[in-house]
Amino acid sequence: MLRVENVEKYFGRTKVLEDISFELKQGEVLAIIGSSGSGKTTLLRCINLLEQPTKGKIYIYDELLLDAELPKAKFDKDIRKKHLHFGLVFQNFNLFPQYTAKKNVMLAVELLAKERPDYKANKDKILKEIEEEAEQLLIKMNLQDRIDHYPHQLSGGQQQRVAIARALALHPDILCFDEPTSALDPELTGEVLKVIRDLADENMTMIIVTHEMSFARDVADRIIFMDEGRIIEEGPAKKLINNPQTDRLKDFLTRVEV
Amino acid sequence: METFLEQLPIVVGSLNVGFLQTLKLFVVTLLGSLPLGLIIALGSMTKFKPIQILTKSVVWVIRGTPLMIQLLIIYYMPGLAFNNHFWGSGEDGRFLAAAVAFIFNYACYLSEIYRGGLQGIPVGQDEAGVVLGMTKSQIFFKVKLLQMIKRIVPPVSNEIITLVKDTALARMIALQEIIWAGEAFLKGSHGIAGAIWPLFFAALYYLVFTGVLTVLLGKLEKKLDFFKI
Numbered sequence: 025m026l027r028v029e030n031v032e033k034y035f036g037r038t039k040v041l042e043d044i045s046f047e048l049k050q051g052e053v054l055a056i057i058g059s060s061g062s063g064k065t066t067l068l069r070c071i072n073l074l075e076q077p078t079k080g081k082i083y084i085y086d087e088l089l090l091d092a093e094l095p096k097a098k099f100d101k102d103i104r105k106k107h108l109h110f111g112l113v114f115q116n117f118n119l120f121p122q123y124t125a126k127k128n129v130m131l132a133v134e135l136l137a138k139e140r141p142d143y144k145a146n147k148d149k150i151l152k153e154i155e156e157e158a159e160q161l162l163i164k165m166n167l168q169d170r171i172d173h174y175p176h177q178l179s180g181g182q183q184q185r186v187a188i189a190r191a192l193a194l195h196p197d198i199l200c201f202d203e204p205t206s207a208l209d210p211e212l213t214g215e216v217l218k219v220i221r222d223l224a225d226e227n228m229t230m231i232i233v234t235h236e237m238s239f240a241r242d243v244a245d246r247i248i249f250m251d252e253g254r255i256i257e258e259g260p261a262k263k264l265i266n267n268p269q270t271d272r273l274k275d276f277l278t279r280v281e282v
Numbered sequence: 283m284e285t286f287l288e289q290l291p292i293v294v295g296s297l298n299v300g301f302l303q304t305l306k307l308f309v310v311t312l313l314g315s316l317p318l319g320l321i322i323a324l325g326s327m328t329k330f331k332p333i334q335i336l337t338k339s340v341v342w343v344i345r346g347t348p349l350m351i352q353l354l355i356i357y358y359m360p361g362l363a364f365n366n367h368f369w370g371s372g373e374d375g376r377f378l379a380a381a382v383a384f385i386f387n388y389a390c391y392l393s394e395i396y397r398g399g400l401q402g403i404p405v406g407q408d409e410a411g412v413v414l415g416m417t418k419s420q421i422f423f424k425v426k427l428l429q430m431i432k433r434i435v436p437p438v439s440n441e442i443i444t445l446v447k448d449t450a451l452a453r454m455i456a457l458q459e460i461i462w463a464g465e466a467f468l469k470g471s472h473g474i475a476g477a478i479w480p481l482f483f484a485a486l487y488y489l490v491f492t493g494v495l496t497v498l499l500g501k502l503e504k505k506l507d508f509f510k511i
Contacts, residue, residue: 074409104415112413118406122428122509131424132414176510194414 025050025229026071026198031080031092033066033253040066041077042253048198051227055234055244055261059276063253064233068202071231072112073103084109084197111191111199115206117183119175125186126171129158129193136194161189165219181212185219199223201232217243237280241265249273292472293464293480300463301487307380307449307459312442314385319392327397337393344390349383350451356383357455373458380452384445391441399434400426403511432506439499443492460484 026048033041040063048054056064069075071082073090082090089106119128133154137143143150162171165185175183184204191199201220205213217239223230224243234240240247244261249272257264257273268274325337344352357379360368369375403426411421453462464484467477 072413074412104417107413108415110413112409114406114410116404116406118404118410120407120410120425121511122432132411132416135416135420135424174509190414 025085027083027086028071029081029083031067031070031077031082033063033070033075034078040253041070044080044253044255046248046255046258048229048231051229052246053224053228053230053232053244055232055240055247056250057234057237057240057247057276058250059279062250064250065202067250068112068200068231068233072110072200073106074112108194109197111194111196113184113187113191113199113201113204115203117175117180117187117207119183119186119190121175124172124174125162125167125178125189126155126158128175128186129161129190130154132190133158133193158189158193161192162186164222165189166215179212180208181215184208184216188216188219188223198229198231201230201234203233203235206235235280237265237277249276251276289474289477292474293467293477293483296463296466296472297460297480297484297487300458300460300484303377303457304446304449304459304487305491307377307384307452307457308446310381311384311388311445311449314381315388315392318385318389320396322389322393323396323400326393327400341390341393344387345394349387349448350454352387353380353383353451353454376452376455376457379455380457384449384452388441388445392438395434395437395441396430398437399430402433403429428506429511432509432511435499435503435506439496439503442495442499446492446495447488460487 028047029045031041031044032039044067046054056067058064066075070077076096077090077092079092081088081092089109120131123131134151137150137154140150159171162168165188167182167185167189170178170182170186173182175186178186188199188204204220205216208216213236217236220230220232220239221243232240232244241261246259247261247264248255249257249264249268249270251272257268257270264273265277268277322337322341325333326341328334357369357376360366369379407425407429408421411425416424449459450461452459453465456462461481461484464480466472467474467480469475
């Protein structure tokens with residue numbers, strides 16, 4: 025469903041991504057691993073249209089999402105609609121501090137609903153549905169007793185689960201995670217990894233940039249290992265971790281201790 | 283003592299009239315400069331160079347020259363340069379000229395506070411809004427505005443307190459605010475001459491007024507305590 029073709033990205037004169045191509049199938053979980061500075065976060069940000077690649081094309085459902093060679097304006101026209109293909113969960117959660125957990129989940133959905141032609145006529149019904157769905161999502165994230173809490177009243181793990189619910193509320197085709205547990209204490213990473221695991225069991229299509237090797241091995245279908253902006257190795261998750269082919273991956277895996 | 287008690291009601295009455303003018307200028311300046319400052323802040327942050335250069339130059343000139351001189355220029359310039367008595371000669375015209383000068387001056391100072399408040403918001407808030415499919419204006423009004431307000435309440439409170447006392451400058455163009463009313467007694471107003479104490483009384487008005495404002499602004503700060511940034 026997602027196809028990335030020959031993506032290249034420069035920051036000034038520094039090349040951070042070089043000739044990245046891969047495909048992602050519906051229901052597949054892809055983990056991207058690699059040391060800091062290997063370009064994995066930049067790649068995720070390119071896919072989420074937060075960074076403009078210098079070269080390359082990205083397709084979703086065979087529809088051209090982005091072509092770095094063509095003028096940017098052509099793609100900006102319906103960029104909002106394109107963003108909705110993806111959900112992105114950030115390393116630092118980025119919840120909106122002035123809203124409760126529930127309102128964080130509802131806000132974007134409410135704003136989108138206002139553009140529906142039948143919004144005025146069915147306003148109360150629509151808003152009630154949105155609210156109920158937000159509550160359901162938070163319950164699914166095991167946050168039933170945190171629905172009306174503000175972000176600063178929540179632990180990091182709870183905030184990250186609110187952020188996952190917020191991303192899911194817009195029903196993205198692909199849910200992306202940018203090192204979702206890197207800002208968390210070790211005892212809080214488990215609860216976040218558990219909800220990601222549950223989503224994988226429900227066949228949610230996901231791209232996960234992570235440092236948690238054993239998690240990547242157990243949950244992902246496929247892993248991409250990146251180094252210095254390039255894909256060094258790519259393959260089925262267990263095979264890649266248990267039986268690395270390249271010296272660089274072997275080296276990396278011994279350093280991070282699976 | 284007897285003369286003091288005789289004079290007191292006259293002085294207080296006159297100070298009250300002056301204070302009303304002070305209060306009016308204060309309120310009008312705030313109502314004008316708070317929103318105008320935001321527009322100037324957005325102008326100085328835009329990527330469109332001509333607008334950015336224009337707003338930055340205006341802010342530089344207004345912040346770089348004394349408010350007193352700005353008042354004189356705005357009030358006298360139309361008449362002197364263009365022989366156009368734009369503001370008229372009455373108290374209303376003088377008030378309008380003073381209000382324009384104060385609004386512009388304060389808007390420029392406030393714009394820099396707004397800019398700091400906006401730029402202090404982590405870029406992750408923008409990005410979270412973008413990936414959730416929000417428009418730029420939705421991100422500004424629904425996500426960033428309240429966070430900016432929370433950040434700027436303390437420095438804006440400072441400006442507001444300063445404004446209370448800066449309104450006294452308006453007597454440069456003969457606006458009859460409270461210091462004007464107090465000074466008048468030095469020169470023989472209402473048959474009272476050489477009395478300096480009405481000026482001290484005027485100071486008390488300022489003190490009470492800023493005291494009330496400090497409490498109100500403190501309340502606003504408390505009100506925004508329901509979230510942390």
